[in-house]
Amino acid sequence: MSQCAKQCMKMDRRVFLKTAGVGGVMLPNLAGDAGAREDQDEKHAGEKNAVSVRPYQLLCVFCSIGEGKDGDEKIEKLKQVVRDHPDVPLRIVCNAGDVYVYQDPGTREDSPEGRDFNRKRDLDILQRMSWQPGTVLPARTVFRSLHKHITTVAGICGYGTVTSPAWKGCPKAKSGCYEKGRQQGVQAIIPPRTEQEMAKEKERSIQAMLSAKEITIRPHILLCAVCQYGGGTRPPFKADNLPDLLQMILTKKPDVSIKMARQADWMMCGPCPSRVAKLNACVNVLGSGGLSNEKRDLDMLQKLGLNFGSVMPARKLYQLIFERIPTTQDICKREGNQSPCVWWDGCGESNCKKGNANYEKGRKELMEKLQQV
Ligand code: SF4
Numbered sequence: 497m498s499q500c501a502k503q504c505m506k507m508d509r510r511v512f513l514k515t516a517g518v519g520g521v522m523l524p525n526l527a528g529d530a531g532a533r534e535d536q537d538e539k540h541a542g543e544k545n546a547v548s549v550r551p552y553q554l555l556c557v558f559c560s561i562g563e564g565k566d567g568d569e570k571i572e573k574l575k576q577v578v579r580d581h582p583d584v585p586l587r588i589v590c591n592a593g594d595v596y597v598y599q600d601p602g603t604r605e606d607s608p609e610g611r612d613f614n615r616k617r618d619l620d621i622l623q624r625m626s627w628q629p630g631t632v633l634p635a636r637t638v639f640r641s642l643h644k645h646i647t648t649v650a651g652i653c654g655y656g657t658v659t660s661p662a663w664k665g666c667p668k669a670k671s672g673c674y675e676k677g678r679q680q681g682v683q684a685i686i687p688p689r690t691e692q693e694m695a696k697e698k699e700r701s702i703q704a705m706l707s708a709k710e711i712t713i714r715p716h717i718l719l720c721a722v723c724q725y726g727g728g729t730r731p732p733f734k735a736d737n738l739p740d741l742l743q744m745i746l747t748k749k750p751d752v753s754i755k756m757a758r759q760a761d762w763m764m765c766g767p768c769p770s771r772v773a774k775l776n777a778c779v780n781v782l783g784s785g786g787l788s789n790e791k792r793d794l795d796m797l798q799k800l801g802l803n804f805g806s807v808m809p810a811r812k813l814y815q816l817i818f819e820r821i822p823t824t825q826d827i828c829k830r831e832g833n834q835s836p837c838v839w840w841d842g843c844g845e846s847n848c849k850k851g852n853a854n855y856e857k858g859r860k861e862l863m864e865k866l867q868q869v
């Protein structure tokens with residue numbers, strides 16, 4: 497790594513700690529843990545320290561975007577932390593009491609409408625999201641899930657009937673600001689990867705793959721490659737390098753070595769819009785796709801009797817896959833995991849009824865082709 501890049505990372509961490517340490521958004525772990533964490537990899541500093549927030553403050557972020565002007569100090573600090581560290585863990589705390597009293601933050605950050613209104617508003621949000629008080633999730637998952645599931649603040653931040661002054665609600669509840677902010681999408685909070693960056697990574701990772709003695713890949717996307725093939729996807733393909741890999745196996749190097757790698761390994765996932773380079777992470781679905789995909793990888797390794805780090809020639813590996821995995825169902829289905837559960841994803845849902853038909857088609861076609869090469 498160049499000195500310049502190292503300097504940038506140090507700056508980044510200083511700015512983050514400075515931002516996090518000043519009042520407003522509650523950051524309970526940072527001050528005490530910062531010294532003890534000095535030896536941690538600096539590039540992950542922003543992603544390892546949970547930031548405590550109230551549920552209503554998350555909605556206020558969309559509201560301030562819709563209003564077109566800055567929110568109060570704590571909302572602006574929250575926005576900045578999330579913009580700089582989109583996968584920072586957020587600890588979502590509220591005054592739930594009862595057996596959840598361990599995480600109650602107190603009323604210090606209540607908005608002025610009163611204690612009971614503040615409690616109800618926070619609990620209304622948690623209940624809609626199926627989140628428990630004190631839950632910790634990556635910020636990207638939090639904002640994408642909220643964006644999907646809370647389409648309006650009507651009934652949350654204000655009510656159709658005001659039954660007493662204590663229940664008059666937030667003055668902005670009927671302004672349409674939240675709904676307008678939500679229309680701008682999560683990209684108004686967390687900028688997506690740029691087209692330029694992804695195109696550059698496509699070129700670099702394809703070159704690396706074509707010249708590699710050993711190709712690294714997370715296990716379950718060997719199946720995704722078959723689904724794509726059965727569905728007719730062929731190179732050039734922008735979002736990943738799987739069609740290029742199959743083409744290489746079928747036309748040039750049928751016995752190239754394939755190594756099982758963890759997470760969103762660069763050689764295949766480099767150009768994907770859902771890849772977070774600095775974490776080597778997959779943030780598809782609602783930001784939590786990497787979790788379900790890690791389990792798919794492990795399920796697949798168990799079926800094949802392999803491990804992360806195992807190496808096999810491509811043709812033999814695919815023969816083993818086709819023999820032991822006739823359908824995507826065992827690897828991909830997610831029964832009983834409805835969104836916003838972090839285990840939910842589209843493939844998981846569609847595989848509950850039957851396996852992916854494109855996989856079955858691709859498997860048949862590729863079995864024949866691999867016998868001919
Ligand atoms: S069904 Fe499974 S193997 Fe096919 S694309 Fe979806 S996750 Fe990948």
Ligand code: SF4
Pocket residue numbers: 717735736760761764765768769770771777778779780789
């Ligand atoms: S980053 Fe995730 S979605 Fe993208 S290709 Fe890799 S595993 Fe698939």
